[in-house]
Amino acid sequence: ACSSKYVLSQMHPMWQGPLVVPGGDHQSPIDIAVRKTVFDSELKPLVATYDPQTCQQIWNNGYSFLVEYDDTTDKNTLKGGPLQDKFRLCQFHFHWGESNDWGSEHTVDRRLFPAELHLVHWNSDRYTLFEEAVMEENGLAVIGVFLKVGKRHEGLQKLVDALPAIRHKDSIVEFNRFDPGCLLPANINDYWTYHGSLTTPPLTESVSWIIMKQHIEVSHDQLAVFRSLLFTSAEEVQKSMVNNFRVQQPLRSRTVRSSFS
Numbered sequence: 001a002c003s004s005k006y007v008l009s010q011m012h013p014m015w016q017g018p019l020v021v022p023g024g025d026h027q028s029p030i031d032i033a034v035r036k037t038v039f040d041s042e043l044k045p046l047v048a049t050y051d052p053q054t055c056q057q058i059w060n061n062g063y064s065f066l067v068e069y070d071d072t073t074d075k076n077t078l079k080g081g082p083l084q085d086k087f088r089l090c091q092f093h094f095h096w097g098e099s100n101d102w103g104s105e106h107t108v109d110r111r112l113f114p115a116e117l118h119l120v121h122w123n124s125d126r127y128t129l130f131e132e133a134v135m136e137e138n139g140l141a142v143i144g145v146f147l148k149v150g151k152r153h154e155g156l157q158k159l160v161d162a163l164p165a166i167r168h169k170d171s172i173v174e175f176n177r178f179d180p181g182c183l184l185p186a187n188i189n190d191y192w193t194y195h196g197s198l199t200t201p202p203l204t205e206s207v208s209w210i211i212m213k214q215h216i217e218v219s220h221d222q223l224a225v226f227r228s229l230l231f232t233s234a235e236e237v238q239k240s241m242v243n244n245f246r247v248q249q250p251l252r253s254r255t256v257r258s259s260f261s
């Protein structure tokens, strides 16, 4: 109900080409009904190799804040898990609520989390640019991590400290030496995986979703700084950046596999 800005009738310049199926059958996010997931012993350990030196900037794009990495070479790679190919990190961002009672895009047995991290990777074995990969069935791999409120997250704090500088839409600041791996839970080998879509335009059904079973903990104060960001630019009437998640989509004929039993 909170995602009227993401409705499928909205026009977007990238809505062209074969995978753009308004009302397609493989949309995201979804609810993960744990007893309906299927354990797959063939799923491999996930291997994420990240180089903090490739971190470039942080920006408020009017949907979320994005931490962007140099993706012109294979310095940040994701392999294994459900993936056949090697994928390259381009950015990570979060979705969150106005209160701690909701905010995640995916849910587990209908349980909502206050926020969800997305680490966005594209297939660099088969494609040369994100823009090419985003149109293809096996083009993208996104890791989802749930955030819960608890103790302060030391790794996240460097990011939180940078947020006041990008309060308004379209503001960008340089951001260096941030290790995205510090935001992963201790055990990355327990995950759920399914095939779905981007959760904002272009909504292409190009994503192998890898949703971590373990959550990470962040403090209420850290989430409060997320909520102090704005959807709006300096000239507009201020609108808090909260509830920046898409409504859940039907699973239809898909299966969610688990790497653990």
Ligand code: BO1
Pocket: 090, 091, 118, 120, 130, 142, 197, 198, 199, 200, 201, 202
């Ligand atoms: S998400 O992880 O499904 N929430 C998601 C949704 C939209 C994008 C990425 C992840 N969008 C794309 C933009 C591109 C941009 C790319 C990488 O993110 O459409 O223009 O290059 O930052």
Ligand code: ZN
Pocket: 093, 094, 095, 118, 199
């Ligand atoms: Zn996202």
